Structures are given as structure tokens and as C-alpha cells.
Amino acid sequence: MPQIVTVGETMAAFTPGSTGFLRYVKNYEMRIAGAESNLAIGVSKLGHSAGWISCLGRDEFGEFVRNSIRAEGVDTSRVVFDPDYRTGIMFKQVRNASETSVFYYRENSAASHMHPRILDEDYLAQADVIHLTGITPVLGDSCRETVLAAMDLAGKHKKLISFDPNIRRKLWKDRDFVPMLRDMMFRAHIVLLGADEAEALLGVSEAGRIMDLLFEKGQARYVAVKDGARGAVVGDRDGLAAIPPFPCASIDPVGAGDAFNAAFLCGILEGRDVADCGRMGAVAGALATETYGDTEGYPSMEQMETAMKGEDIIYR
Template structure:
């Protein structure tokens, strides 16, 4: 395809083809599945693209039908895939997900070891026009995939920082991909302190900082140079602590009520979409957290990871009919 101007926003990581069970039960008993796309980083890319941002996605997929499916899905969502490479030697990652019981996290089985995306390296960052970049969004998943993908994460932070782009970081912990909690904690905290906005869940913040309360978790990162820490509190909403007009401010924004929780996977990605989009739109942090809570609440009401992410038009409707509880 012919490429236009380079994207202003960039995410990177591993997109996988996901097969979701069509009925409840253990995966070993399921005969029918629905094919979808999965991956925290690309969920955010899709969500921001739906809201009108020019978003690029950097990754690798295998030279297989699953890689083709991922590219076509992302491009159909308006995501710029000029930096999505095809690896003829390694496969696209796959996952199989149980149909979640309401309000619970579903069991997931991964087939991602040795995937194409795990072979990402710092060389992949060199083709990106960083000078055109306004914002980089990163998660803790790529550095968990391999040493080379970890090096890519640090290289992106260095290049984005040097170019003056803002950086958001969602730890998105995957402990099973790490050799130890200590290694995970040290690596992800090194990345986090290079970001402007850090977006952990409360449990993630506790594990990474070994501190209990949101205020103390925020202090851990603010004292190391981060501009704002935004902590997801689940149904209770979200917590903000950061610098506003030269002064530190902190507050909690209550969550958006949800009548029925279908699948909690993707809620954090929806929250990131809301916060990042609002801050890049010039909204104040309180409004950004409210939008994050709002979009996160939409994500838990559908089966797929990104199907609940709204378009601009849908967001306008939601923001018009739901009370601003910030």
C-alpha cells in the first residue's frame, strides 16, 4: 500500500490471532471458536485510531495466514502498518481463550514462544521517523518477550525522548513471561521512569514499587522524574497524582457504573485509550481520567478485547448522555 505522512502516535509490541470459545467450558472440551485479534499494544493503537488519531503500529508477524489476518484487521481499523514486518522464519503468536463467566477473568492458553514478534530488536526502531512522532505509547509486554525486544523498548524510549515526544507507559504485567519478579520489577521500573505518564493497575503498582497505597506508589515514580502517575482502581475508578501548572495535585475519579460485566480483558487498554486521547486533546487530567473510566467501562461489556472501544461519534454520544462524575 502507498504510505502517506508518517504517523504522529506509535505503539509497538506483539499482536496475536485469538480464538475465543463460543460457549462456556474448559478449552479441552470446546469445538467451536471465533477468530479475533489480541494484544494490549495494538488494542490501544486501534482505540486511538478510532478516535481519529494517526497511529502507527510496529511489530513482526509470521509469513502465514494469521499474520495476514492481523495486518488486514489493523489496516481496516485505520492503523498505519508500514512498520509491521513479515518474518519468514518464525510464526505469528496464537492464543485460545475460554468464554468468560460474567465478572471473571477467562483462562487463556498461549502459543507464542519463539514467535515473530519475540524477534523484534533495536534495529526495528531505526526505520521509524521519530522526528514526526508526537507521542509514544509502550507497555511492559515487549520487554518480557526476549532480550532483543527488551532492547527495542529502551531504544524507543531513548529516541522518543531525544525527539521531544511524550511517552506513556502501561506496565501490563505478564509475570509468567519473566524469569523472576525481581527481574520484571527492575526492568519495568527502568522503563517507567523514562516515561511522562505511568498507568499501572493498583496490584501492578504494589508489585513494582513494593508500596501499598496509591499515594506511595505515585511518590515512587514522581520522585524519579515522572510527570504523572495514573492508577487504575477497577470499578472504584482511578487515581491521579502529578504536576499541574507547576503544583502537585492528586485526586480520585469515580468509576462509571456497569450493569453487566461480560469480559474484563481489555479494560485497562480502554482506560489507556481514554486517558491518552484526552491528554493529547489538551483536556485536563480530571477529564482524562473520567474518559479513561468511561472507555474502560465500555470494554468490559463485550466478549472481545477491543470490540468495545468507541469511535469518535460513539464517544461523543457517551460523553453527552453519561454524567460527568469527575
Template sequence: MLDVVTLGETMVMMNPVEAGSLKYIYDYKKQLGGAESNFAIGLARLGHQVGWFSKLGKDPHGEYIKSFIRGEGVDTSQVKFTSKAPTGLYFKERRELGESNVYYYRHDSAASRMKPEDLSEDYIAQAKYLHLTGITPALSDSCHKTILEAIEIANKNNVKVSLDPNLRLKLWSKERMREVMLDLFKQADIVMPGIEEGEILLGTDDPEEIADQILDLGAEIVIVKLGAEGALVANKEAKEEVAGYSVERVVDSIGAGDGFAAGFISGQLRGANIVDSTKLANAVGAFATTVIGDVEGLPTKEEVEVFTGQKEAITR
């Protein structure tokens, strides 16, 4: 039995060994990145049973991705391979000033060819949660249909749906993005937008207004991410702002949102209330920023307990 099932594209990531413009970077470290697999690995490290599904190219990059994710304790039994399209690739550009940039080489990738027929109802039905992001429906029409089919399967089998918008403006127009994402908000039980995502999709950067609008669309729980300040968590009964955790030096912020989502769902799986689940989400998200790479900084349950002061670190 799995606690959570998720699906989406994971790509090989070329991560520069130093910060600066890619025009002047010559050395890279090969890693991987994908919002859904980041989330899956984060949950697995926190002690949960997670399954991740995707379609990969029948190439060395696809084999590397599957092996790495499986090695992190995530079930990959439903992953499919195709020789008709390659595994996606992207380059990360890290800056000391400002946000990191990402350059994608994913057009017509293997994952963009996912289709509803690739899904196993039995696989999704065994889980407590189905976790999705707004990246997958942006990849292709067939990926969008696959997401909708997965939600239908989840609803049919009483599986809760969590959604992290994870907007990728490079993949589609704002008009199409709003149309699809607002429809997904209506179908999700838990929605985890950031402030900027709320402004793009809903026309407001007020956390309470963002939460209210998404709750009105049908979600049961909304967590609005506020960056270093923490998050606002809300349901129909109450709203509460939950303070974040300070980090002395942010090394790499990409992947922190996926860690946040993993932390919140972990709390829910353990029976915590929405405020305590948000505290855990803040801790995991903050911890993830301390290491270069999308998943390398995601903590174990014990590391979170030490980080938040619940347990004393024993180093010698």
C-alpha cells in the same frame, strides 16, 4: 503526521463461544489481541492518527492481523514479516466467576525477534507520543533492547513516552520483571499501573503511595487504575481520585486497560487536563467491557459522548 506510535506483539486469539473450562470447549471465534494494537485501534476510533509496528510471521495469521489492524485505520507501514518464526497464538478462557484465563503459544514467535535495527527514527520522531507496555521487554532480550532504543529515539526527538505496565507473570520471573519495569518507570513521562501491578512492583496497594513512588522515579503523570471504582491521577502538584462508570454487565474485561490508556492519551492530545483525560479513560475502559473480544468493544468518540451523557443517542 502521526499523533502516536506504538509497538508490540499482536497474536491470533481463539475466543470460545461460551464460558467454561477449555477442556470442554469445542467452538471458537478467531479474533486478535495485543495490548499495543488494542491501544492503537482504540485511539484510531477516537479520531487520532496512530501507527503500530511489529514483526509477524509470514503466514496467513500474520496477514490477517496486519489487514485487520490496517482496516481499523491504524498505519501499519512499518510492520515487518519473517519466514523464520510464526505469528503468536493464544486461547482465551472466559469464566462467569472470577477472572478470564489466557493460554499463550508465543515462545520464539516472530514478534519476539524484533530488534533495534527494525526501528525507524523518522517514524517515531513524527509522533507526539510513543506508547509502550511491559509485555514487549518480557518477550526476549532483543525486544527489551528494541524498547530501550525506541525510548532513546523518543527522548532525542521530544516525543513523550507513555507506559502501561501490563504485567505478564507467565513471561518472566518477578525479579527480572521488577528490575526492568522500575528502570522503564524512570524513563517514561506517563505511567498507568493497576493496583495489583503497584503491589507486585512497589510493595504497596495504596494508590497514593504507588503514585508517589513512581513520581519520585521521574514520571510526570501517574494514573493508578482502580477497576470499577475509577482511577487516581497524580502529578507533582496534585492528586485526585476520578470515579469510574458503572456497567450493568461485564462481558469481557480483557482489553479494558488498553482502552483506558487510549482514552487518557486521547484526552491529552485534545488538550484536556489530567482529570478530564482520566474521566475519558474511565469511560473508554468501561465501554470496552461490554463486548466479547479485545477490541470489538472499543468505542468511537460519538459513542463515548452518548455513554457519558454528553450527547443524546438517536437510534431511529
């Protein structure tokens, strides 16, 4: 059974064959995109087992998504194919190396109709970590109920809950989900968030203060505050450590946060100290930015070990 299980929507993602406004793009490549499946793939690439739970449409896009995730070694045996709703899709628009826009066509998708009945209690009970994000619960009432049910089951079986608020304002529309995401974050044992998200959810931006709040008011045992090219600060109840960015040649930042999360969780599974977990996250996040696509640049276990030893990664 998987060591890490995650729940959330993955879409078929169309990436343009050229930069510029999509109105001028003629060719696209189909990939997949979903924060939770990104993490599961990152975990699998690092030699640990991961399972992904979701709903997909009973359509060709759904088959493509499931097959793509399964091909990376992730267990997809608990994926449900829904005959009544379609698989969500999205389009990327790349203006230049530093400006990427995303257009979602996920309303009324199969995943937006996820419900607690898709959760296999025995399956979750055998995992070490249940990883959830703030994307899924804003997709609809049944999705919120599914995330809360997953948290309840994790609590019942004394499993670690990992949570990344992963704020997506486009999905919020005119609603305020801050109280809900803050409550979920306080229930998590591992909190993985961006510095800007901490400001939005907690009203503070200084890493030490963020951790104080999460350790005092919540159940957090490990916290990582990610700040992109500026690195990260990670901590547990014994202290915190500043993690410098790992050198890279970035061309696409999408997926970097999920890569960081995957490696950080793998470090916890391996019993590493929190600073080493953070360094693993920095390596994975940096390498993720060196390719187009969410997961194509995620490191293997061999690449991670090489980078953690301070050695150069030899490609040829």
C-alpha cells in the same frame, strides 16, 4: 504521520464458542489480541492517528492480524513480515463471566525476535507520544533492546514516553523482571498502571504515595492508577483526582485497561486537564467490558463525547 506510535506483539486469538474447559469446546472465533495494538485501535476509534510497529510471521495468521489492525484505521506500514518465524497465537478459556484464562503459544514467535532495526527513527520522531508496555521487553533480549531503543529515540527527539508495566506473570516464568520494569517506568513521562502492579513494582498501594514516588524519582508528568471496578486515581504535578467507575454491564474485562490508556492519552493530546483525561479513560474502559473480544466495545469519538456530557448513549 501518527500522533501515537506503539511497539509490541499481537497474536491471533481464538475465543471459544461456549463457556467451560477448552477440552469440551468445538468451535472458536478468531480475533486479535495484543496490548499495544489494542491501544492503537482505541486511539484511532477516538479520532486520533496511531501507528503500530511489530513483527509478524509470513503466514495466514500474520496477514489476518495486520489486516484486522489496519481495518481499524491504524497505520501498519512499519510492520515487518518475518519469513523465518511464525505468528504467535493464543486461546481464551471462559469458565463464566468473571473467570477468563489465557493460554499462549507465542514462544519463538516472529514478534519475540523483534530487534531495534525495525524502528524507523524518522517515523518515531514525528509522533507526539511513544507508547510501550512491560510485555514486550520480557519476550526476549532483542525485544528488550527494541523497547530501550524506542525510549532512547523518544528521548533524543523529545517525545513523550507512555508506559504501562502490564505485568504478565505467565511470561516471566522463573525470572524477576521487577527491576527492569521499574527502571522503564521511571523513564516514562506518562505512567499508566494498575494498583496491584504498583504494589509489585514500588511496594506501595496508596495512589498518592505511588504518584509521589513517580514524580520524585522518575520523569512522570501524568500518572493513572487503575483499579478496575473501583475506578481510578489520576494526577499530574499539580494534584490528583479520584475517578469513579463509569456504569456498564460488564461481560468480559479483557482489554479494558488498554482502552483506558488509549482514551487517557487522547485526552492529553487534546489538551484536557488530567481529571478529564481520567474520565475519558473510565468511559472507554467500562464500554470495553460490554463485549467479548479486546477491542470490539471500544468507543467512537461520538460515543465518548456523549458520555462525557453525561448524556445517555442511544443505540436504537
